[in-house]
Amino acid sequence: MALPVELPAWVPQQSWLACTILVLTSCVTSTTLGFDGSMMNGLNILPSYTDYFTLTTATLALNTASVWMGSVLAGIGYAKVPDWIGRKWALFFGAVLTIIGVVLQTAAQNIAMFVIARIIIGFGTGASSIAAPVYLAETVPVKLRAVSLALLYDFWYVGGLIAAGVTYGTAKMDSTWAWRLPSALQGLFSLMCIILIPFTPESPRWLQSQGRSQEALLALAQTHSNGNVDDPAVTVQFRQIVDTLAFERSFEKPTFVKQLVNSSSTRKRLFLVCTVAVFSMLSGNNIISYYLGTMLEQAGITDSTTQLEINIILNAWCLVVSIVGTAMADKLGRKGLAAISTGLLTVFIFMVGALTKVYGNSTNNSGIYGTVAAIFLFQGAYSFGWTPLTVLYPPEVLNFGIRSVGMGVYTFLVNGVGLMVTFAFPFALNAIGWKTYMINGAWDVIELVVVLIFWVETRGRTLEEIDENLDGEVHSVAPKLQAILGVAPEERGEIVDAMELRKDKEIDVRGEVREVVKD
Known part of the structure; x- marks a missing residue:
């Protein structure tokens, strides 16, 4: 299928390299948020930060939770942007907004300036949270989709580990740079995204939806077959894309609300997405992500240096466990991975609550460190399943027509719930202590x-x-991809040829003859 289009010189010819750059570019969101969570954990422990802003419980929660406010706004205001300008450039502008917020946060002179800066950071990372999962899901090969999307949020702990080390290192500074320097370094990941994104192809599904078929096929080949547009697997997937998008266009395009009311499939898809948004925030992990210092104090560990050291070790532990969970995503399946993770973390959060009640005010070192061990087990159980699934499952269950808007709904909900729990947990921990874990x-x-x-x-x-x-039902006459991958290479061409014989005779749902996949 020869096309009069050459591979762009600036995009890598090897698919593995193109996919690697795609993943690194898209991971800016979770790395920034992971850095933010761990950084705020560290800053909330540092006297140079709490004394500078004269923080109370309310302002401590406001400073910490304000990043979620911006992400909530992004879920409303940025949802359609990836459909308008493409997945790639929607991610680019999200990174730019994040850097603007980071500059303001670093220069903050009072609580108001700090909060506004964090709202802008939240909007930027929220924008990236909409674009990045959609971009990866629509661009990388099936065999790499689980790993790529799961790694996207595994990088939360990469950012967290870096921030934990940075705040530990700056803790000994006497000036405000003890918290300004970690704030400034938060922008490095967005800068990396801006540098790398010109070397990535656009989503082939978005290109096809814009009528740019040749570019779509080429983008698919760049990430699937080292640029070979004649590869049978590429041909089959491209046909599936063409047919499915044609099927979606064959109906009068309803508004999202009307589609939600009239389509049981759309409602089911949105329900599944909403379960991920709510569960990933309300499993108890946000207590540890943002208020580890308070948890450790209630467990009996009051030394700030020890708390910072535990923060570093915890992030390293979670990174390792999340990578193990990522490797199991295709073996256990999405449902199995979520069930195992949720079952284990339920047991461990009850253990954290019970041990905090019994040993929280004691001098029993065994009991205190048993509580810390339970915290590690809980966070490990969460990291095993929910960290990879956070942005792996939602874009998979959303079809193209609602994928960007659906991820906007997801971003609004996940950050709305995150805002609620991040703001509420300090008060809950102060008021009812160990009972917070039991309720969760x-x-x-x-x-x-x-x-x-x-x-x-x-x-x-x-x-x-x-x-x-x-x-x-299937919306394409193309064979399933496994039918191509499961046969000998010499037989693949016969399957594709049989498919091609039907391509000009296919009748769409309106009864009109439509041509597809033109050379």
Whole structure:
């Protein structure tokens, strides 16, 4: 299928390299947020930060939670931007906004300036949270989709580990640079995104939706077959994309609200996305992510240096466990991974609550460090499943027509819930202490039941093939990708040839003859 289009010289010819740059570019969101969570954990421990702003419980929560406010706004105001300008450039502008916020945060002179800066950072990372998962899901090969999307949020702990080390190192500074320097370094990941993004291809599905078929096929080949547009697997996937998008366009395009009201499939997709948004924030992990210092104080560890050291070790532990969970995403499946993770973290959060009650005000070192061990086990259980699934599952269950808006809804909800719990937990920990963990554990039981009953498995399928699980029908006459990958290379051409014989005779849902996949 020869095309009069040459591979751009600035995009890597090797698919593995193109996919690697794609992942690194998209990971800016989670790395920045991970850095932010760990940085605020560290800053909330540092007297140079708390004394400079004269923080109370309310202003401590406001300074910490304001980043979620910006992300909530992004969920509303940025949802359609990836559909308008493309996934790639939507991610680019999200990174630019984040850098603007970082500069203001570093220069903050009072609480108001600090909060406004963090709202801008939140809007930038929220914008990236919409664009990055959609971009990766639509661009990388099926065999790499789980790893790529899971790594996207595994990088939370890369940012967290870096921030933990930085705040530990700056803690001994006597000036405000003890907290300004970590704030400034938060922008490095967005800068990396801006530098790398010119070397990545645009989403082939978005290009096809814009009628740019030749560019779409080329972008698909760049990440799947080292630029070979004649590769049978590329041909089949491109046909699936063309057919599915043509099917979606064959109906009068309703508004998102109307589609949500009239389509049970759309409602099911949004329900699944919303479960990920809520569960990933309300499993108890946000207590540890932002208020580890308070938890450790209640557990009996009051030395700030020791708390910072535990913060570093915890982030390293979570990074390792999340990578293990990522490696298991295709073996266990999305539903199995979520169920195992939720079941384990439920047990461990009850342990944290019980040990905090018994040993929190004691001098029993064994009990105190048993509490710390339970915190590590809980965070490890969360990291094993929910960290990879946070942005792996939502873009998989959303079809192209609602994928960007659906991720906007996801971003609004996940950050709205994050804002609520980040602001509320300091008051809960101060008021009821260990009972906070028990209440959260009871909620986690509900999460497990929902996952087991309602989740739909998506592993091993292209985004177009997943539609069959949710719509009950396939929207393409192309064979499934596994039918190509599971046969000898010399036989693949015969399957593609058989598909091509039908391409000009296909009748769409309106009964009109339409041509697809033109050379």
